[in-house]
Amino acid sequence: MAKAIKGIRDAAKKGAQVICLQELFRSLYFCDKEAYEPFKLAEPIPGPSTHELSSVAKELGVVIIASLFEKRAEGIYHNTAAVIDADGSYIDKYRKMHIPDDPAYYEKFYFTPGDLGFKSFNTKFGKLGVLICWDQWYPEAARLTALTGAEILFYPTAIGWADGEDPKVNKVQHDAWETIQRSHAVANGIPVVSVNRVGKEGNQIFWGGSFVAGNQGEILFKVSHDQEEVAVVEVDLARANNTRVHWPFLRDRRIDAYENITKRFID
DSSP, X not given: OHHHHHHHHHHHHTTOSEEEOOTTTTSSOGGGSOOSGGGGGOBOSSSHHHHHHHHHHHHHTOEEEEEEEEEEETTEEEEEEEEEOTTSOEEEEEEOOOOXXXXXXXXXXXXXXXXXXXXXXXXXXXEEEEOOGGGGGOHHHHHHHHTTTOSEEEEEOOOEEETTOOHHHHHHHHHHHHHHHHHHHHHHTSOEEEEOOEEEETTEEEEOOOEEEOTTSOEEEXXXXXXXXXXXXXXXXXXXXXXXXXXXXXXXXXXXXXXXXXXXXXX
């Protein structure tokens, strides 16, 4: 927490208004194995972490997006992002909807899928859509969040390469990760911000590469794969109207023909 707050202060000094922390920033990424000890890390939301971050947000006048391990009740836990406004008030939370279960990403062992739906948050500096990591692979999640009026999408993330993996495979995986999120910006006409971990934890090398994509998917800023960085990137939220007028994807959606999207598979 002390390290996160230092980063928040550094970002605020550089002019940041909205500050997004990486996924599950309070600890190492414990989902690399199935164990019971990490459940002790969970906390209620709002709770100790949101209280501490609220005082920092109020002091600095910034909005904070904080990904936390939520204990909802005995035996019910979520991967949750809390949103705190610039006056220090806790606005609300988003619970990660899509939960992975891959080697070294055993999140289904820890997290119950979210049940709050896709949503956006009215803050001092805009209406923010927040999704979490594995959600970023699903265009439905980005679309539904955009349809709530989100002016920008944030993805706190923890994703990386397996140690010793073929570099060619690494590149393909990373490029796919970046491409799918850039496509969310294009399809919805709003910026996308992805904030990833960096560094080796267990057998995973988190690939960093945090980036900001503009309304048409162009890369506005990108950090390195192997260094921790605090970066401030300016985006124009008013640009969405111009983008959507010229690329009217929302206007031309055939909402009368999409009923099968709610099926698992069309036989």
